Amino acid sequence: MPIRVTVWGENRHEKKSPEVAKIYPRGMHEAIADGLRKNADFEVVTATLDQEEHGLTDERLKNTDVLTWWGHLAHGDCTDLCVERVYHRVLQGMGLIVLHSGHYSKIFRKLMGTTCDLKWRDTGDKEIVWVTRPGHPIVQGIDDHFVIDEEEMYGEFFDIPEPMETVLISSFSGGEVFRSGVTYTRGAGRIFYFRPGHEMYPTYHNPNVIKIIENSVKWAAPTGGKNIKSGNCPAGWIDAPK
Amino acid sequence: MPIRVTVWGENRHEKKSPEVAKIYPRGMHEAIADGLRKNADFEVVTATLDQEEHGLTDERLKNTDVLTWWGHLAHGDCTDLCVERVYHRVLQGMGLIVLHSGHYSKIFRKLMGTTCDLKWRDTGDKEIVWVTRPGHPIVQGIDDHFVIDEEEMYGEFFDIPEPMETVLISSFSGGEVFRSGVTYTRGAGRIFYFRPGHEMYPTYHNPNVIKIIENSVKWAAPTGGKNIKSGNCPAGWIDAPK
Amino acid sequence: MPIRVTVWGENRHEKKSPEVAKIYPRGMHEAIADGLRKNADFEVVTATLDQEEHGLTDERLKNTDVLTWWGHLAHGDCTDLCVERVYHRVLQGMGLIVLHSGHYSKIFRKLMGTTCDLKWRDTGDKEIVWVTRPGHPIVQGIDDHFVIDEEEMYGEFFDIPEPMETVLISSFSGGEVFRSGVTYTRGAGRIFYFRPGHEMYPTYHNPNVIKIIENSVKWAAPTGGKNIKSGNCPAGWIDAPK
Amino acid sequence: MPIRVTVWGENRHEKKSPEVAKIYPRGMHEAIADGLRKNADFEVVTATLDQEEHGLTDERLKNTDVLTWWGHLAHGDCTDLCVERVYHRVLQGMGLIVLHSGHYSKIFRKLMGTTCDLKWRDTGDKEIVWVTRPGHPIVQGIDDHFVIDEEEMYGEFFDIPEPMETVLISSFSGGEVFRSGVTYTRGAGRIFYFRPGHEMYPTYHNPNVIKIIENSVKWAAPTGGKNIKSGNCPAGWIDAPK
Numbered sequence: 001m002p003i004r005v006t007v008w009g010e011n012r013h014e015k016k017s018p019e020v021a022k023i024y025p026r027g028m029h030e031a032i033a034d035g036l037r038k039n040a041d042f043e044v045v046t047a048t049l050d051q052e053e054h055g056l057t058d059e060r061l062k063n064t065d066v067l068t069w070w071g072h073l074a075h076g077d078c079t080d081l082c083v084e085r086v087y088h089r090v091l092q093g094m095g096l097i098v099l100h101s102g103h104y105s106k107i108f109r110k111l112m113g114t115t116c117d118l119k120w121r122d123t124g125d126k127e128i129v130w131v132t133r134p135g136h137p138i139v140q141g142i143d144d145h146f147v148i149d150e151e152e153m154y155g156e157f158f159d160i161p162e163p164m165e166t167v168l169i170s171s172f173s174g175g176e177v178f179r180s181g182v183t184y185t186r187g188a189g190r191i192f193y194f195r196p197g198h199e200m201y202p203t204y205h206n207p208n209v210i211k212i213i214e215n216s217v218k219w220a221a222p223t224g225g226k227n228i229k230s231g232n233c234p235a236g237w238i239d240a241p242k
Numbered sequence: 243m244p245i246r247v248t249v250w251g252e253n254r255h256e257k258k259s260p261e262v263a264k265i266y267p268r269g270m271h272e273a274i275a276d277g278l279r280k281n282a283d284f285e286v287v288t289a290t291l292d293q294e295e296h297g298l299t300d301e302r303l304k305n306t307d308v309l310t311w312w313g314h315l316a317h318g319d320c321t322d323l324c325v326e327r328v329y330h331r332v333l334q335g336m337g338l339i340v341l342h343s344g345h346y347s348k349i350f351r352k353l354m355g356t357t358c359d360l361k362w363r364d365t366g367d368k369e370i371v372w373v374t375r376p377g378h379p380i381v382q383g384i385d386d387h388f389v390i391d392e393e394e395m396y397g398e399f400f401d402i403p404e405p406m407e408t409v410l411i412s413s414f415s416g417g418e419v420f421r422s423g424v425t426y427t428r429g430a431g432r433i434f435y436f437r438p439g440h441e442m443y444p445t446y447h448n449p450n451v452i453k454i455i456e457n458s459v460k461w462a463a464p465t466g467g468k469n470i471k472s473g474n475c476p477a478g479w480i481d482a483p484k
Numbered sequence: 485m486p487i488r489v490t491v492w493g494e495n496r497h498e499k500k501s502p503e504v505a506k507i508y509p510r511g512m513h514e515a516i517a518d519g520l521r522k523n524a525d526f527e528v529v530t531a532t533l534d535q536e537e538h539g540l541t542d543e544r545l546k547n548t549d550v551l552t553w554w555g556h557l558a559h560g561d562c563t564d565l566c567v568e569r570v571y572h573r574v575l576q577g578m579g580l581i582v583l584h585s586g587h588y589s590k591i592f593r594k595l596m597g598t599t600c601d602l603k604w605r606d607t608g609d610k611e612i613v614w615v616t617r618p619g620h621p622i623v624q625g626i627d628d629h630f631v632i633d634e635e636e637m638y639g640e641f642f643d644i645p646e647p648m649e650t651v652l653i654s655s656f657s658g659g660e661v662f663r664s665g666v667t668y669t670r671g672a673g674r675i676f677y678f679r680p681g682h683e684m685y686p687t688y689h690n691p692n693v694i695k696i697i698e699n700s701v702k703w704a705a706p707t708g709g710k711n712i713k714s715g716n717c718p719a720g721w722i723d724a725p726k
Numbered sequence: 727m728p729i730r731v732t733v734w735g736e737n738r739h740e741k742k743s744p745e746v747a748k749i750y751p752r753g754m755h756e757a758i759a760d761g762l763r764k765n766a767d768f769e770v771v772t773a774t775l776d777q778e779e780h781g782l783t784d785e786r787l788k789n790t791d792v793l794t795w796w797g798h799l800a801h802g803d804c805t806d807l808c809v810e811r812v813y814h815r816v817l818q819g820m821g822l823i824v825l826h827s828g829h830y831s832k833i834f835r836k837l838m839g840t841t842c843d844l845k846w847r848d849t850g851d852k853e854i855v856w857v858t859r860p861g862h863p864i865v866q867g868i869d870d871h872f873v874i875d876e877e878e879m880y881g882e883f884f885d886i887p888e889p890m891e892t893v894l895i896s897s898f899s900g901g902e903v904f905r906s907g908v909t910y911t912r913g914a915g916r917i918f919y920f921r922p923g924h925e926m927y928p929t930y931h932n933p934n935v936i937k938i939i940e941n942s943v944k945w946a947a948p949t950g951g952k953n954i955k956s957g958n959c960p961a962g963w964i965d966a967p968k
Contacts, residue, residue: 091301091357091401091620103943113355114428115333117472126899128722131712131880134671140708144883149721156856157470159333159429162406162891164648165669169905171883171897175480177855179895185649186356188619200533224624227397228615230359238417238612238631325936335861370964371657372640373954377819377914382950386641389964396639398614398653401629406890407646407911413655417612421653428892466866470857480854480873485820575841575885597839598912599817630783643817643913646890659964668841671885712883714843722901 002219003221005063008056009031010071011048012088013199020199028070028197028204030100035210036217036224038059049074052086054082066095066217069102076106085108091187093218095211095220100197103158110185112160115166118178119155125172126149127196129180137219138181138192140214146208152198154178160193168212181212188224192216245463246283248306249275250298251311253290254362255441264442270312270439270446274341277452283475285299291316296324303327308337308459311344312439318348333429337462340440345400348442353428354402360420365422369393369438371422371450373449376410379435379461380423380454387454388450392441396420404434410454412437430466434458486527487705490548491517492540497531497683504683509573512681512688514556516583517692519703528683533558538566540720545569550701553586554681560590567591572639575671579704581697583605584681587642592677594646602662603639611635611680613664613692617651621703622665622676622696630692636682638662644677652696654679665696674704728769729947731935732790733759737774740923744899750933754796754930755924755933758825761936773908775800780808787811792943793965795828796799796923809833816911817913821941822949826923829884834919835900835914838886845881846906852897853922855906857895862925863945864907864918864938868894872934878924886919894938914950920941 009029010175013020024031024134029046036044047055049071061067067086071078090111098108103116129150131139154189155176161184168181180195196203203209251271255262263440266273271288278286289297291313304307309328313320325348332338332353339442340350345358369390397418400466410423436454438445447452493513497504500531508515513530518527531539533555555562565592573581574595582592587600596712611632615623639660643667653663664679678696680687687693733757739746742885750757755772762770773781777799787793793812797804809832816822816837824834828843853874857865881902894907920938922929929935935962 006794052559067650072708102882111355113353114558117474119475121475121477123477124900128759128903132884132905133669134709134712134884135669135706138708142708144712145722153475155475156858157472157860158858159470159472161403161426161428164404165888166892169895171901171903171905173901174477175852175897175899176475176476176893177854177856177897177903178775179765179858183401185617185619186403190619192751207739222619222719223621228401228618230361230401232401233361233363233395233397233416233418235363235365235416299640331570333892368659371662372661374640374642374663375646375911376641376954377911377916377948379949384950386954387964398616399618400616404617404649408663410639411653413661415659417655417657419614419655419661421650422670423615424688427859427861432861442520461699464861465863466861469727470860470870480871518892595839597837603956603959605959605961607961610834637961638961641956643954643956645887645910645912648888658959658961660959668887706825712885713847714883715882717845717900717902719847719849719900725798 002041004063004065005036005042005044005068006060006072007036007044007046007068007215009048010047010074011050012073022197023202028199031204032068032213033072035204036214041215042217049077054078056082056085058085059167061089064094065213065222066097066220068097068213069105069107070099071105072101072199075104080105083110087111090189090191093188093222095217095222096189096191097216097220098191102196103193104183111191114161115159117159119176120195121153121174122198124150125153125173126172127175129168129170129196132167132169136165136167138167138215140215141211142208146201148196148206151196151203190220192220244283246305246307247278247284247286247288247301247310247459249278249288249310251254251288251290252316253292254315257333265444270441271290271417272387273446275454277446278456281456284459289317295319296320296322296416298327300327301332305388306336307330307464308339308462310339310341310455311347311349312341314343314441317346320348325352329353330432335430335464335466337372337459338431338433339458340433340435343456345435347425350478353433356403357401359401361418363395363416364440365397367416368394369412369414371410371412374411375407378407378409380409380457383453384450390438390445393438393445396437434462435466486525487555487701488547488549489520489526489528489552489701490544491520491528491530491552492554492650493530493532494558495534496557497501498696501641507686508673512617512683516686516697519688520698523698526701533561537564540566540569541567546614548573548578549580549705550580551620552583554583555589556585556683559588562590567594568573571595574673574675577672577706577708579701579706580675581700581704582675584679592692595675598645599642599643603660604684605658608634609658610638612654613652613654613680616653619650620651622651622699623681624699625695626692632680632687634685635687636679638679676700676704728767729943730791731762731768731770731943732786732788733770733794733965734760735772735774735798737776738799740775748868749928754925756932758939761905761930762940765940768943775803780807781802784811787859788817789814790820791948792823792946794823794825794939795831795833796825797831798925798953803828804832808864809836813837816889816915816917819914819948821943821948822909822915822917823932823942823946824917825920826921829919837917839886840887843885845902846893847879847900848924850876851879851899853896855894855896857890858895859891862891862893868934874922874929876927877922877929880921887964913962916946918946
């Protein structure tokens with residue numbers, strides 16, 4: 001059975017900035033989707049903020065196994081209804097891959113329970129991404145580090161809960177460090193935050209970056225939902241015939 | 243320097259139910275506070291839902307090192323303003339001890355990022371509380387288990403994120419299990435959830451229960467706030483004179 | 485590509501005890517292997533203590549993706565050479581599933597760094613196994629709990645490091661609790677400890693038990709080894725041509 | 727009650743190398759001990775490899791609350807008896823602070839269950855140490871980062887289990903990163919690994935470094951031992967009179 005992936009993009013920079021449009025003529029979301037479509041086990045669709053219901057109808061989300069999320073300028077424009085829908089689906093088992101400035105999205109902050117704040121600088125630092133959990137499915141096929149020649153700097157303290165696993169840590173030419181790949185579970189859902197991806201750089205054309213997103217989609221795909229009884233359980237319910 | 247503790251109680255059951263009032267004539271919060279006041283290093287005050295601003299003014303919270311939280315009937319009556327204030331203070335370093343049915347409070351769910359749902363049954367199960375992290379400050383002075391003769395049952399699956407530490411696990415006579423003592427950090431704050439404490443039983447007169455709350459207050463007391471720069475950091479800021 | 489599974493069994497009880505031999509005429513290891521062989525993606529072989537090199541030659545281990553381990557009577561008879569071989573392979577990425585009394589094996593204790601001691605009682609307690617991480621690949625297809633009518637009791641404190649994930653917790657009719665399914669990583673390898681499986685009961689004929697072992701094999705299968713440089717890295721090595 | 731600290735040092739470089747002896751005339755261990763002695767709540771003694779029983783007699787360890795460990799050249803010269811003694815005491819609740827090249831000591835590797843291997847380069851990189859868990863007792867009084875002008879580089883992948891908490895991450899001028907402050911529990915004992923401290927640099931005269939070691943000693947001090955029953959527990963033991 002294929003993994004049904006929805007690649008969500010804010011798609012605002014691409015419309016406003018010729019520089020961004022030049023790097024991503026069909027939008028960052030389509031670049032990411034193109035990268036994922038090379039995996040024959042994935043069924044990939046895209047959705048964007050300015051579509052009706054942000055392209056994330058109830059129907060669409062019910063038919064999504066893994067959702068990737070890139071937003072930056074317009075986190076506040078995402079309706080709370082949409083946030084609640086995504087939240088619900090994550091707890092039921094949908095995977096969520098949060099990309100770069102998506103750290104500050106409503107949905108990621110809601111799932112983390114923290115501000116998700118950080119340091120940043122957009123002057124084209126060189127980023128070196130180091131693998132800190134070799135053998136993890138998310139870094140399958142990735143060398144022990146890789147270099148991105150120019151990226152926005154994100155620096156610690158990154159205000160997230162202690163991760164389940166810290167898979168990647170970056171350094172920047174300015175001397176900062178950042179936990180660039182971290183995993184969580186919430187309810188039955190698996191969540192991966194992945195740092196790189198500033199709109200001004202061709203990061204989503206980088207094979208290592210796309211490979212990690214592809215791996216994370218496989219890792220986050222649901223493996224059985226939340227088949228869990230809650231609420232009042234009268235005495236003897238365990239032995240009662242179903 | 244003393245640890246400034248605010249014991250917060252919903253204080254509704256006590257006013258409505260003669261049975262509860264008989265067990266806790268001055269309210270559950272005062273029983274908990276009395277237990278904590280025996281520690282000369284604590285300065286303990288109480289606050290309740292029906293006080294102005296729920297007794298949790300900005301001033302009060304700024305002067306609270308550790309807040310304990312018991313609520314049940316009226317989670318929805320707690321204003322979002324109050325939730326935001328507590329949330330902010332936790333991220334800045336205030337300790338938070340969430341008790342029993344407080345699992346379903348707005349503030350705990352916000353900090354966890356999950357539903358915090360569970361199974362329950364109120365027919366006076368015998369609860370055995372097992373220590374699963376001996377040597378932890380929170381179980382200092384506690385034997386390897388202790389028994390509570392009658393308590394409400396809470397059963398797994400408890401929809402919380404993977405704890406940093408699972409300090410206590412309970413069994414119930416019905417056969418259910420529950421992670422009864424779990425720790426988290428959020429921002430600079432430490433959080434402890436502690437299960438026992440149904441209003442119909444004299445649980446907060448139990449010396450083991452009070453001892454664990456006392457220990458958790460010490461564990462959760464702030465040790466330095468969040469002295470952390472966020473936002474734009476221009477090139478060279480690290481070496482710039484302060 | 486199939487997952488190459490080696491099911492290792494001590495195979496001493498089966499030879500000494502008619503009761504055990506009756507439940508497991510070809511040995512416990514063959515019962516486990518039979519269960520796993522139903523998965524067409526697995527290539528399953530068995531190995532036992534009294535074979536040459538305990539059936540775990542260097543060659544065999546190099547061709548093993550996931551090793552399952554059941555031992556009890558004779559942990560001390562396992563050579564240190566064998567332990568070192570398994571240890572090495574785990575760090576390189578081989579999955580390891582440690583079953584029941586294997587908690588006290590040399591290899592598990594070496595990987596954990598603790599004594600792995602626990603409470604026990606062999607009087608046929610009823611065990612209820614509760615899922616505490618729904619949606620986890622290891623509990624795919626498992627209900628929110630299942631009952632084993634008779635099993636040996638294992639009780640907390642289980643002297644293991646804080647698990648990465650606590651997937652299952654058991655209660656016993658005597659009132660004890662136990663973290664029955666816990667995950668770890670060591671180097672590039674994934675480790676799952678799974679409690680049930682006393683030799684005197686037909687536990688490895690239980691479909692839930694077999695299903696969980698099958699799931700854990702899939703979860704623990706290597707996804708890329710430890711492609712990691714260690715040691716002296718002269719200045720500039722990152723940018724040097726490979 | 728004071729915290730009884732034993733500062734253990736290999737004390738070989740100091741005897742062999744005039745450069746090291748110049749920085750640490752009485753040995754690195756005495757520099758660390760001097761730093762800790764400023765805390766009036768500590769009772770600090772030192773011990774070294776070439777003393778009888780490495781200065782770590784059974785008596786000495788029984789009277790140690792927290793042990794700090796620096797070794798490098800001569801890990802192999804530490805007797806297995808000494809390693810077993812320290813191991814036992816940690817599981818019983820003694821705190822252990824492992825410093826710099828102590829990552830490769832027998833005791834740390836035994837407690838971790840991994841190789842604890844890493845990358846290194848000794849050409850005086852500038853190290854920036856970043857706080858990644860603000861509010862943690864171990865970083866009390868530490869700014870959000872601090873700089874060490876010259877240090878040995880340690881780089882990821884650091885082959886340790888996923889830490890309970892990652893408190894500090896360093897960057898180096900060569901572009902490497904390293905988890906420089908990580909916490910674990912083993913049995914009733916708390917363990918902190920802290921990276922800085924190459925013998926060729928005056929790192930243990932750095933107030934930030936000493937402050938972190940001091941904080942970690944307080945954090946790791948025992949809070950109740952391992953009062954835990956193990957082994958056979960006959961039916962009904964829980965309710966039996968003691």
